Amino acid sequence: MKKLFATFAIAGTLLTTGCATVAPMSPTTAMSSVDTTKNSYALMTVTLRNAYHTSYQPSPIVVHMERGAADSRSDRLNFKFDDQAATTSDAGNHYFVRLPLAPGKYVMRGITGQSGIFPFHGMFFTPPHETGEIKPNSIVYLGHIDATVVERKDGELRAGPVIPLIDQAATGFSGGTWDISVSDQFDHDVTEFKKDFPALSNASIERDILPAWDKQKVTEWWANH
DSSP states (O other): OHHHHHHHHHHHHHHHTTOSOOEEOSSOTTOSOOOTTTOEEEEEEEEEEESSSTTSOOEEEEEEEEETTOOSGGGEEEEEOOSTTOEEETTEEEEEEEEEEOSEEEEEEEEEEEEEETTEEEEEEEOOOEEEEEOTTOEEEEEEEEEEEEEOOTTSOOSSOSOSHHHHHHHTSSSEEEEEEEEOOHHHHHHHHHHHOGGGTTOOOEEOOOOOOOHHHHHHHHHTO
C-alpha cells in the first residue's frame, strides 16, 4: 500500500514538472463540436475539499482511468486536469471532468493531486475505484463525486503517502482519510456542461451514474496491491 502511494506521489511530481505524458481533457471551451465516431465521451463533476487541515485544499493534477483488466500500458490512461469550468470556494474546489474514451469497461482508479503553502507541500491520492461502461458513439454523464479529507482512524485508508513525514502531516494527507460520495446531479451538471462547452450545447447526453463508493472494498484493494 505504501509503495503504491509513493508511486502516485512520484507521478504527481513528474506531471507538475512536465516529465510525464498525459492526455488533455476534451472537449475544451474552444471546440465547437465533438466526433463520437472517433471516441465516446465520459462527463462528470468532482468536488474536492480538505476538512481536516483546511489551509491545504486539494488541487488535482491527473485522473487515472483503467480499461478492462489494465494488462498493458495502453490500457492505463491519464488525463490532466485543466482550469476550464473549474471553480474554487470555501465549499471545495469544483471541476468539470471530460474524458474522451474508446468504448469499453473502465475503472476510475483515482485522482492524484497536491496542496501546498510554503514551507509545506503535500501529495494526495483520491481513490474512487468506480467502474462503468462506455458505449460506442455516446456521451455519458457518470455523476458527481464529492471527496473530502477527514481525520483518519486506525486502519483507515490514508488520503496520501506518509513520506515526506513533515509535509504530509502538515497538509493532513497522511493523517487524513477520504470520505467519498457519488450522486446524480444530471439536470444541474448537464446544463452547466452545455453552457460552458459549446461542443456539447446540442449534444444528446445519456445518464449512467457510477455505483456508490465502497470504502471497505477500496481499502482491501490497496492492502492487496
